[in-house]
Amino acid sequence: MTAQNQDTPKIAVSALHKRFGKNQVLAGIDLEAGRGKSLAIIGGSGSGKSVLLKCILGLIKPDSGSIKIDGRETTGLSGTAREEILAKVGMLFQGAALFDSMTVWENVAFGLMQAHGVSAKPAREKALAAMAKVGLEADLADINPAELSGGMQKRVGLARAIAPEPEILFFDEPTTGLDPIMAGIINELIIERVQELGATAVTITHDMKSARRIADTIAMIYQGRIIWCGPADDIDHCGNPHVEQFIKAKSEGPIALDVLRA
Amino acid sequence: MISRWNFLAVIGRIFIAFLTSTGHLILFTATALRHVVLPPFFLRITFQQIVRIGYFSLPVVGMTAIFTGAVLALQIYIGGSRFNAEGFVGQVVVISMVRELGPVLAALMLAGRVSSAIAAEIGTMRVTEQIDALTTLATNPFKYLVAPRLIAATLTLPMLVLVADIIGVMGGFLASTQRLGLNAGIYMKSTIDVLELEDVTSGLTKAAVFGFLIALMGCYHGYNSKGGAQGVGAATTDAVVSASILILLFNYVLTDFFFS
Numbered sequence: 001m002t003a004q005n006q007d008t009p010k011i012a013v014s015a016l017h018k019r020f021g022k023n024q025v026l027a028g029i030d031l032e033a034g035r036g037k038s039l040a041i042i043g044g045s046g047s048g049k050s051v052l053l054k055c056i057l058g059l060i061k062p063d064s065g066s067i068k069i070d071g072r073e074t075t076g077l078s079g080t081a082r083e084e085i086l087a088k089v090g091m092l093f094q095g096a097a098l099f100d101s102m103t104v105w106e107n108v109a110f111g112l113m114q115a116h117g118v119s120a121k122p123a124r125e126k127a128l129a130a131m132a133k134v135g136l137e138a139d140l141a142d143i144n145p146a147e148l149s150g151g152m153q154k155r156v157g158l159a160r161a162i163a164p165e166p167e168i169l170f171f172d173e174p175t176t177g178l179d180p181i182m183a184g185i186i187n188e189l190i191i192e193r194v195q196e197l198g199a200t201a202v203t204i205t206h207d208m209k210s211a212r213r214i215a216d217t218i219a220m221i222y223q224g225r226i227i228w229c230g231p232a233d234d235i236d237h238c239g240n241p242h243v244e245q246f247i248k249a250k251s252e253g254p255i256a257l258d259v260l261r262a
Numbered sequence: 263m264i265s266r267w268n269f270l271a272v273i274g275r276i277f278i279a280f281l282t283s284t285g286h287l288i289l290f291t292a293t294a295l296r297h298v299v300l301p302p303f304f305l306r307i308t309f310q311q312i313v314r315i316g317y318f319s320l321p322v323v324g325m326t327a328i329f330t331g332a333v334l335a336l337q338i339y340i341g342g343s344r345f346n347a348e349g350f351v352g353q354v355v356v357i358s359m360v361r362e363l364g365p366v367l368a369a370l371m372l373a374g375r376v377s378s379a380i381a382a383e384i385g386t387m388r389v390t391e392q393i394d395a396l397t398t399l400a401t402n403p404f405k406y407l408v409a410p411r412l413i414a415a416t417l418t419l420p421m422l423v424l425v426a427d428i429i430g431v432m433g434g435f436l437a438s439t440q441r442l443g444l445n446a447g448i449y450m451k452s453t454i455d456v457l458e459l460e461d462v463t464s465g466l467t468k469a470a471v472f473g474f475l476i477a478l479m480g481c482y483h484g485y486n487s488k489g490g491a492q493g494v495g496a497a498t499t500d501a502v503v504s505a506s507i508l509i510l511l512f513n514y515v516l517t518d519f520f521f522s
Contacts, residue, residue: 059394083400091398097391115400160399170398 010200016065027224040215090161096153098145105141130163151182308410316418327426331433355434369472373505380480381501385487385494419473479505
């Protein structure tokens with residue numbers, strides 16, 4: 001790889017705007033995720049972090065602004081070009097979003113079989129390997145995901161995201177709705193798997209414990225803008241009253257709670 | 263004065279909303295058709311859908327057809343006897359069954375059985391982010407979810423209608439011979455003699471169009487559902503209602519087309 005390639009950020013978002021009706025959800029987001037680094041985007045409910053993630057993935061079309069992945073503009077892409085970008089990406093959804101019409105191993109192997117054209121037998125082998133990496137026994141392979149607990153479903157979702165060995169991993173509220181022990185386990189799994197793959201990770205969360213544990217860099221989003229971005233270790237003395245209110249979970253402060261969801 | 267302008271504004275809003283949703287639907291249909299025609303094709307899923315939509319609908323369609331055929335025979339006999347036309351029961355049953363009632367009733371039953379199931383399934387996948395998950399796994403949901411269902415429904419409804427035609431005529435035959443005491447041989451001969459190829463082909467063409475509409479409405483409303491369980495419920499209802507109305511509308515349009 002050339003030096004220029006090493007320098008280009010894996011993901012570069014600039015001046016990103018998105019509004020739904022009268023609701024300006026993203027009002028000029030500028031954000032970069034470094035190659036092989038882990039970025040956490042924190043922010044309250046309705047602050048626009050899910051919309052930002054969906055814009056980067058191409059699930060929502062932004063009104064204006066630029067999103068570059070590996071230096072390539074992705075906002076106008078569709079069809080095969082979009083699928084090329086998505087083939088580099090893995091995503092763990094908040095509710096795991098497992099396909100309930102398929103067994104656990106078929107879920108994990110889905111990306112391999114559909115996007116990468118792996119045939120069923122080697123795909124199952126790879127799926128079982130990915131499951132083992134997130135601590136799932138092979139005897140769970142043939143059951144329906146609906147029979148699993150929330151934490152176990154998250155593990156299957158993680159296995160599905162890492163199975164095609166993506167270059168970028170997205171995590172949408174990975175610890176929300178889990179008990180503290182399972183949340184800790186999921187955090188550890190995310191760190192291990194991201195490091196092993198050498199992938200760039202982007203996590204959106206409002207769980208500060210998780211953000212501190214997972215991230216190299218933390219960015220805080222508020223009212224559709226990034227109001228602070230810096231190394232995870234600096235967040236405690238960043239001097240930004242919004243960030244302080246958020247990380248210290250204070251009810252009094254400059255942040256007024258939004259009522260409507262973004 | 264003000265109330266009159268408000269009234270006009272209401273009409274305007276309704277009209278704009280109508281145009282917007284029509285535009286959405288046309289764009290959706292165009293995208294769906296593109297994925298129906300262009301490779302890659304998901305043959306295994308299409309086959310699964312053919313079994314689910316076609317094979318498992320056989321009992322419903324068969325029951326509808328046999329009772330409709332039988333009722334038709336009795337009613338036509340009553341009506342026909344008023345001007346000594348009892349002998350035409352066989353002819354009228356087969357023509358109305360094959361040209362009209364077979365396709366329309368089978369399609370309406372499938373609108374209830376299949377459109378709703380498709381809307382509920384795809385709608386649930388939408389609200390649980392499974393459709394987003396498909397996209398992030400580099401799989402186009404139109405290709406993977408919509409196209410197989412459209413192909414399956416368009417192919418299987420004509421086959422179901424063919425079965426319905428045969429069972430419906432049998433229903434008429436049974437009612438005529440067992441209940442009305444008509445001669446079985448004469449009944450069958452008059453049925454076969456009067457039937458023309460165009461009767462069957464026009465009915466089956468209608469069926470293909472209806473099949474497409476049934477799957478399209480299920481996919482469209484499911485794909486665009488939002489807001490959790492209630493949204494999925496609304497999508498299911500909308501799918502059945504709009505599929506049924508479109509079936510009746512296109513039934514007239516197609517009948518008029520074959521008529522000329």
